Amino acid sequence: MLIVQKYGGTSVGGLDRIESVAKRVAKTKFKGNSVVVVVSAMSGETNKLTEYARHFSKNPSKREMDILLSSGERVTASLLAIALQEMGVGAIAMTGRQAGIQTNSAHTYARIESINTDAMKRELDEGNIIIVAGFQGINKEDRVTTLGRGGSDLSAVAIAAALGADACEIYSDVDGVYTTDPRVEPRAKKLDFISYEEMLELSSLGAKVLQSRSVELAKKMGVKIVAKSSFSDNEGTIISEESDEMEEVLVSGIALDKNQARVSLREVSDRPGVAAEIFTMLAKEQINVDMIIQNASTDGTTNLGFTVPQSEMEHVERVIGQFGEDIGSVDFDENICKVSVVGVGMKSHSGVAASAFSALADANINIQMISTSEIKVSVIVDEKFGELAVRVLHEIYQLDK
Amino acid sequence: MLIVQKYGGTSVGGLDRIESVAKRVAKTKFKGNSVVVVVSAMSGETNKLTEYARHFSKNPSKREMDILLSSGERVTASLLAIALQEMGVGAIAMTGRQAGIQTNSAHTYARIESINTDAMKRELDEGNIIIVAGFQGINKEDRVTTLGRGGSDLSAVAIAAALGADACEIYSDVDGVYTTDPRVEPRAKKLDFISYEEMLELSSLGAKVLQSRSVELAKKMGVKIVAKSSFSDNEGTIISEESDEMEEVLVSGIALDKNQARVSLREVSDRPGVAAEIFTMLAKEQINVDMIIQNASTDGTTNLGFTVPQSEMEHVERVIGQFGEDIGSVDFDENICKVSVVGVGMKSHSGVAASAFSALADANINIQMISTSEIKVSVIVDEKFGELAVRVLHEIYQLDK
Numbered sequence: 001m002l003i004v005q006k007y008g009g010t011s012v013g014g015l016d017r018i019e020s021v022a023k024r025v026a027k028t029k030f031k032g033n034s035v036v037v038v039v040s041a042m043s044g045e046t047n048k049l050t051e052y053a054r055h056f057s058k059n060p061s062k063r064e065m066d067i068l069l070s071s072g073e074r075v076t077a078s079l080l081a082i083a084l085q086e087m088g089v090g091a092i093a094m095t096g097r098q099a100g101i102q103t104n105s106a107h108t109y110a111r112i113e114s115i116n117t118d119a120m121k122r123e124l125d126e127g128n129i130i131i132v133a134g135f136q137g138i139n140k141e142d143r144v145t146t147l148g149r150g151g152s153d154l155s156a157v158a159i160a161a162a163l164g165a166d167a168c169e170i171y172s173d174v175d176g177v178y179t180t181d182p183r184v185e186p187r188a189k190k191l192d193f194i195s196y197e198e199m200l201e202l203s204s205l206g207a208k209v210l211q212s213r214s215v216e217l218a219k220k221m222g223v224k225i226v227a228k229s230s231f232s233d234n235e236g237t238i239i240s241e242e243s244d245e246m247e248e249v250l251v252s253g254i255a256l257d258k259n260q261a262r263v264s265l266r267e268v269s270d271r272p273g274v275a276a277e278i279f280t281m282l283a284k285e286q287i288n289v290d291m292i293i294q295n296a297s298t299d300g301t302t303n304l305g306f307t308v309p310q311s312e313m314e315h316v317e318r319v320i321g322q323f324g325e326d327i328g329s330v331d332f333d334e335n336i337c338k339v340s341v342v343g344v345g346m347k348s349h350s351g352v353a354a355s356a357f358s359a360l361a362d363a364n365i366n367i368q369m370i371s372t373s374e375i376k377v378s379v380i381v382d383e384k385f386g387e388l389a390v391r392v393l394h395e396i397y398q399l400d401k
Numbered sequence: 402m403l404i405v406q407k408y409g410g411t412s413v414g415g416l417d418r419i420e421s422v423a424k425r426v427a428k429t430k431f432k433g434n435s436v437v438v439v440v441s442a443m444s445g446e447t448n449k450l451t452e453y454a455r456h457f458s459k460n461p462s463k464r465e466m467d468i469l470l471s472s473g474e475r476v477t478a479s480l481l482a483i484a485l486q487e488m489g490v491g492a493i494a495m496t497g498r499q500a501g502i503q504t505n506s507a508h509t510y511a512r513i514e515s516i517n518t519d520a521m522k523r524e525l526d527e528g529n530i531i532i533v534a535g536f537q538g539i540n541k542e543d544r545v546t547t548l549g550r551g552g553s554d555l556s557a558v559a560i561a562a563a564l565g566a567d568a569c570e571i572y573s574d575v576d577g578v579y580t581t582d583p584r585v586e587p588r589a590k591k592l593d594f595i596s597y598e599e600m601l602e603l604s605s606l607g608a609k610v611l612q613s614r615s616v617e618l619a620k621k622m623g624v625k626i627v628a629k630s631s632f633s634d635n636e637g638t639i640i641s642e643e644s645d646e647m648e649e650v651l652v653s654g655i656a657l658d659k660n661q662a663r664v665s666l667r668e669v670s671d672r673p674g675v676a677a678e679i680f681t682m683l684a685k686e687q688i689n690v691d692m693i694i695q696n697a698s699t700d701g702t703t704n705l706g707f708t709v710p711q712s713e714m715e716h717v718e719r720v721i722g723q724f725g726e727d728i729g730s731v732d733f734d735e736n737i738c739k740v741s742v743v744g745v746g747m748k749s750h751s752g753v754a755a756s757a758f759s760a761l762a763d764a765n766i767n768i769q770m771i772s773t774s775e776i777k778v779s780v781i782v783d784e785k786f787g788e789l790a791v792r793v794l795h796e797i798y799q800l801d802k
Contacts, residue, residue: 015456022457052480055416056423057487064486064494067534068479071472078469079453085465086458093465098543119543133468142499142520 001166002034002124006134006156009043010173011230012076021171021230022083025129029089034124036163038134038156039080041072062107066136066146069108070096073133073152081131090128094119096136096144101155103137103145110145112137112154115162124163132159150211157214161221168218168225169236170210175229176237177202177209179399180254184387187400191252192235195242198252201342201376215239242344250352251343251397254390258337258383260290261310262368265320267301267328274326275304285319287312290338291371291380301328305369307380310334336368337386340378341393353377359396365389402567403435403525407535407557410444411574412631413477422572422631423484426530430490435525437564439535439557440481442473463508467537467547470509471497474534474553482532491529495520497537497545502556504538504546511546513538513555516563525564533560551612558615562622569619569626570637571611576630577638578603578610580800581655585788588801592653593636596643599653602743602777616640643745651753652744652798657791659738659784661691662711663769666721668702668729675727676705686720688713691739692772692781702729706770708781711735737769738787741779742794754778760797766790 005025012018021039029035049068053060077093084091100116123130134152139145147154153170160168175190177199182188194202196219203212209227218225218239228236246252268274275294282289293305308316313332320330346352353370356377360367365388369380381389394400406426413419422440430436450469454461478494485492501517524531535553540546548555554571561569576591578600583589595603597620604613610628619626619640629637647653669675676695683690694706709717714733721731747753754771757778761768766789770781782790795801 015453019457049476052416052476053483056420056480056484060483061486064479064482067475067494067496068483071475074468074472075450075453078465079457081465082454082461082469083457085462093468095468095545144496 001032002036002163003028004036004038004156004160004163004165004168006038006152006168006170007040007230008152008170008172009040009046011171012039012080013043015079017230018076018079018083022080022087024230025080026084026087026089029129036120036124036130036132036159036165037080038132038152038159039073039076040134040152042076045072045075063143066107066144069146070133070136070144073135077131077133084129084131090126091131092123092128093131093133095133096155097138099130099132099159101137101158103139103147105139105141105143105145107143108146109148110137110139112147112158115158117162120159120163148213150214153211153214154217157218157221157223157225160223161217165223168223170225170227171230172209172227173229173231174209174227175232175234176227177239177253179252180390180394181256184256184390185254185394188394189400190234191237193238193240193243193246194252195246195344196239197242197375198342198344199239201340201373202253202255210239246344248345249343250345250349251341251399252345253342254393254397254399255340255342256337256386256390257340258386259310260307260336260338260380261313262305262307262333262336262380263313263316263320264331264333265304265327265329266331268304269326270300270302274323275302278304278320278323278327281319281322282308282316285315287315287319291369291378293369307336307338307369335383336380337383338378338380339386339389339393340376341397342376344375346375346377355396356393359392360389363388363392365392402433403437403564404429405437405439405557405561405564405566405569407439407553407569407571408441408631409553409571409573410441410447412572413440413481414444416480418631419477419480419484423481423488425631426481427485427488427490430530437521437525437531437533437560437566438481439533439553439560440474440477441535441553443477446473446476464544467508467545470547471534471537471545474536478532478534485530485532491527492532493524493529494532494534496534497556498539500531500533500560502538502559504540504548506540506542506544506546508544509547510549511538511540513548513559516559518563521560521564549614551615554612554615555618558619558622558624558626561624562618566624569624571626571628572631573610573628574630574632575610575628576633576635577628578640579654581791581795582657585657585791586655586795589795590801591635592638594639594641594644594647595653596647596745597640598643598776599743599745600640602741602774603654603656611640647745649746650744651746651750652742652800653746654743655791655794655798655800656741656743657738657787658741659787660711661708661737661739661781662714663706663708663734663737663781664714664717664721665732665734666705666728666730667732669705670727671701671703675724676703679705679721679724679728682720682723683709683717686716688716688720692770692779694770708737708739708770736784737781738784739779739781740787740790740794741777742798743777745776747776747778756797757794760793761790764789764793766793
């Protein structure tokens with residue numbers, strides 16, 4: 001089998017950790033597999049380098065940030081290769097460029113455009129383990145690019161797709177995907193399987209195990225992901241196409257997202273197209289608007305509510321400011337959170353939304369906004385009720401069973 | 402003017418130091434010059450990474466060491482570029498590869514084979530300052546290489562030669578080349594000028610200001626070097642072709658090298674060719690043999706003495722071991738040092754060797770070995786007399802005047 005393994009920052013957070021990763025990689029090789037490993041920078045390293053840059057500039061050039069930040073992964077890749085060689089295992093470190101990872105030119109959040117696998121295939125044919133510095137590539141102008149936070153996941157999935165790997169194992173300090181955050185609900189259970197779609201909903205909703213871009217890519221390319229811990233030998237969670245088996249499960253998990261803010265626009269001119277203009281402008285500014293509610297009012301104006309990431313609040317204020325008299329007033333509320341029930345089973349079972357709403361009502365939790373998709377029901381509630389809402393929903397869908 | 406500046410590890414040893422280097426670079430630019438800057442890793446960084454590697458292996462793969470070690474210079478280069486941009490000065494960071502530095506494949510001690518200056522010229526034409534990560538290049542197999550200790554000096558001189566720069570300023574924490582080590586002789590004086598040849602003798606003899614490979618390259622390519630301190634505004638020392646003016650000075654400096662060991666081979670078979678075989682073998686093993694003395698003895702054998710760097714002692718022992726019965730016994734003596742008098746004036750003035758020997762004799766310092774070149778007289782003396790010998794010679798050639 002050809003296996004791609006990716007080790008995150010805490011998994012390679014120190015020399016002893018790198019040693020233990022080397023053993024794990026060697027073991028995979030000794031079982032007769034071909035192995036490509038993608039590594040992140042040692043934990044804390046990327047933040048340290050970012051702070052260095054911020055010492056000089058609040059808004060450092062992205063082109064230079066990419067040369068700066070890509071250095072951390074190179075250190076880990078070469079150290080891991082050296083550790084493996086010392087065990088007598090053939091290994092070679094490769095930078096993103098050497099691994100053939102070609103990206104577009106969007107520095108600090110580049111997209112992988114293609115992977116030239118020639119060099120990797122040559123090394124695999126010679127029986128070597130390849131250690132690729134994650135998170136980085138090279139653009140057409142021959143400059144180093146990075147793929148954004150969590151970009152090493154993306155490197156791993158893209159390499160797995162390009163090489164036609166049998167699995168892409170993503171190692172971190174958690175041993176898989178849980179029915180909800182165990183810090184919120186200690187009875188949360190690790191899932192054996194989850195579909196790409198569910199994982200996407202969960203990761204974009206704040207259940208951070210995998211970067212969502214990498215799940216999207218895995219889905220598109222049909223790469224089977226296994227999320228595992230590098231600190232234990234527990235079986236992880238397999239993320240793959242949904243199967244009949246999965247659809248029998250109504251709800252897979254409950255996600256809690258505290259990073260949302262609610263924007264309330266009051267006395268918006270009721271002339272046609274104002275709402276469209278507002279959301280077009282927000283989209284143009286790449287502000288990720290989530291739920292939207294519109295209430296017609298009685299006095300010829302409208303109230304509009306929507307949620308955005310808290311980090312975008314200032315940005316939203318600037319955009320809304322351009323509408324002048326068309327908008328009466330703007331309010332921001334950070335004291336909210338989003339609780340989501342996710343499950344592919346919803347596609348074929350109705351009534352999940354209803355049972356969720358009534359369970360929350362029974363617990364006296366007021367629902368401020370609602371949004372639903374084919375496999376998800378999300379509600380906005382007061383931030384202080386977030387954890388309670390998660391536990392209530394975890395309970396009624398019997399996720400601890 | 403087109404000026405190449407190189408800043409060493411202590412000059413970029415912290416964020417405040419990088420800030421101050423940025424100001425110096427900007428000032429050079431504001432005077433109307435085109436500027437290319439070559440930077441080392443922050444001081445301590447390369448050692449830290451080397452220790453990391455040695456945690457895993459006593460003899461880590463050189464190919465992987467090159468990816469590892471080249472990361473330090475990339476960090477400094479991008480930070481300096483960011484600092485300059487923040488001052489409103491156009492600057493771009495380049496890795497060795499981006500700067501077009503092509504080397505041979507000798508990992509960790511690669512030689513620069515050519516520099517494709519297209520990318521640098523394009524940026525200079527646009528008025529940008531270029532910050533190049535020193536010490537690194539790329540080989541024909543597209544892999545990162547490094548140039549060995551002090552390799553950033555070499556990057557700077559090679560870039561200055563390739564671009565036809567008017568000067569190559571090498572910044573460190575000392576403000577130039579001195580008549581001798583000021584820690585040994587406080588009356589040592591900074592030289593205004595020194596020839597390449599003298600600098601070569603001094604640097605290979607332990608007066609560490611410039612890496613000798615870079616001085617050799619500067620000599621070959623006619624690059625004017627200025628050795629300066631980044632911690633002061635003092636004029637530095639100009640290293641260039643020798644001029645008539647230089648030749649009027651009999652002696653330029655006195656160097657002390659404590660890193661030599663003397664190897665004494667006793668009872669070497671007196672058959673023809675044995676000495677040649679020994680030194681051929683040592684040369685093949687790239688052991689740098691310095692002085693050689695041969696004494697014919699009375700009993701049909703010979704005694705052979707020579708000096709090598711102390712770090713090569715084990716290596717020498719292994720090589721000598723191969724000669725079996727042809728060599729009676731081997732002795733190593735680390736308690737020696739080499740004191741050298743250097744000056745292009747010697748070419749046209751005789752008697753320097755004689756005056757040096759008699760001055761040392763007057764001070765009761767016994768000379769164990771002697772070697773001379775056109776512009777140098779070196780003697781091996783007991784290590785404990787090294788500093789005294791330096792002061793005696795500094796005095797008789799009136800170098801403090």
